[in-house]
Amino acid sequence: MTEVGARWTAEQVMELAPDAASGRAGNKLAGAGRWPESGSGGGAVWGLCKGSGSKPYQTVVDLRTEGEPGFKCSCPSRKFPCKHALGLLLLWAGGQSGEDGQEAPDWAGKWLEGRSARAARKAGGGRGAPQDGERAAADGTGAAAGGPSDPEAARRRSERRVARIAAGATELEERLADLLRGGLAEADRRGRAVWEETAARMVDAQAPGLAARTRELGALPASGGGVRPEDPGGGWPGRLLSECALLHLLNRGFLALESLPEPLAATVRTRVGLTVDTAELLADEKARVRDEWLVLSQRDTDEGRLTARRTWLSGRSTGRPALLLSFAPSGRRHETSLRVGTSVDAELAYHPGARPLRATLGERFGTASPHGAACAPAGGTVTDALAGYSAALCDDPWLDAWPSVLTDVVPIPDENGSVVQLADAAREFALPVAPGTSAAALWRLTAVSGGRPVTVFGECGHRGFAPYTVWGGGEAGEAVEAVPL
Secondary structure, eight states: OOOOOSOOOHHHHHTTOSSHHHHHHHHHTOSGGGOSEEEEETTEEEEEEOOSSSSOEEEEEEOOSSSSOEEEESSOOOSSSOHHHHHHHHHHHTTOSOOSOOOOOHHHHHHHHHHHHHHHHHHTTOOOOOOTTOOOOTTOOSGGGOOTTOHHHHHHHHHHHHHHHHHHHHHHHHHHHHHHHHOTHHHHHHOSHHHHHHHHHHHHTTOHHHHHHHHHHHHGGGSOOOSOTTOTTOHHHHHHHHHHHHHHHHHHHHHTGGGSOHHHHHHHHHHHTOOOOHHHHHHOGGGEEEEEEEEEEEEEEEETTEEEEEEEEEETTTOOEEEEEEEEETTSOOSOOOOTTEEEEEEEEEOOSSSOOEEEEEEESSOOEEOOSSOOOOOBOHHHHHHHHHHHHHHOTTOOEEEEEEEEEEEEEOTTSOEEEEEETTSSOEEEBOTTOOHHHHHHHHHHHTTSOEEEEEEEETTEEEEEEEEOOOOTTOOOOEEEO
């Protein structure tokens, strides 16, 4: 047996989840307290997980094959991998399953030996049926059904998932039609339960993107602002109608995927929840872009037992924005850590789409260094930011916001002293500050500005401008420092 290779990241583990619900359930099981026994070695990870019964569940993951691993668990779940396997891998990814190089217990060792024997028979032309309670997914997922070394099996798995998502999109179209036939006012009376049930159906269809947007619909009737003459947006019914239209557009796009231009088709696949293999991205020379990338912002958000890190970059030569997204178990360090205000010479591999933005960090050429010259990043005006967001919407109508750098803007407070707008120096045009921006961030922004124009990086969207980093104006020749908000 080969030894376990480099520990995976939490993001790599979550990409294996058969649906969003399994990912959340696995995340809850990633604490060491749920695993009285766990270990790794010989190319495998194993553990005993406390369940509702008297006996713990026996879970083992075979990592010896490249690509998708093999799984076995004594739980009755029909999902593959189950939540226990995901929780075990997250535990291992977080370095909480003990040191590598341990000897597998008998119950795990026997299954691993059986897998090795079947693989040997298959390589020799024989056939070996799954034994010892090994579960194979109904859709063929996992190394037992053929990993990346079996392109035909991978193609069949992909086709089956696409068919399930298409069935989910068709069902969602019917439910949206029922809503419109009954009138939007009915949505307020029915409450959120019907939307949660619909979202659960989308999870079953392995379309987490559709599920997330469906849940957002359920929250709109409670967002306030009924239909009033002075409300040009139509209050919550107007917002609900707009979001239903976008969801309808996404459904129709996926159901007509083959007729779309490939960049738009890639955007639709991403929006419904189909992920991209990062290893394949990094291996694709066309997807890689080398530049000196300025680190504009790095923000961590708590997502249960995981911490999501969003790092925004901008290419010095290309001028292209990029978003690095990574996950790590709470309390653990992220593999990607770049200090705001520095720059790094590196290759990025952009995920496909009509307006590529998310990227994966590839090879670095040297270490991150200070941005250097006494200047903030190049940016534009308020109207430039709106034009950039508008252009991005033409390519991706489901886009909530687009990264922008505002140059020479002044924070405008309300009567209570809280910043509510970012106006250009001439005070001719302004952007409202997006709801949800913390009071602490707005006070820092005010302090750095001191009433003078500053440079601000953030996201410009339909809800306003969300500021993330500010650079003070400084005097001529004076260095300016990036201040995260």
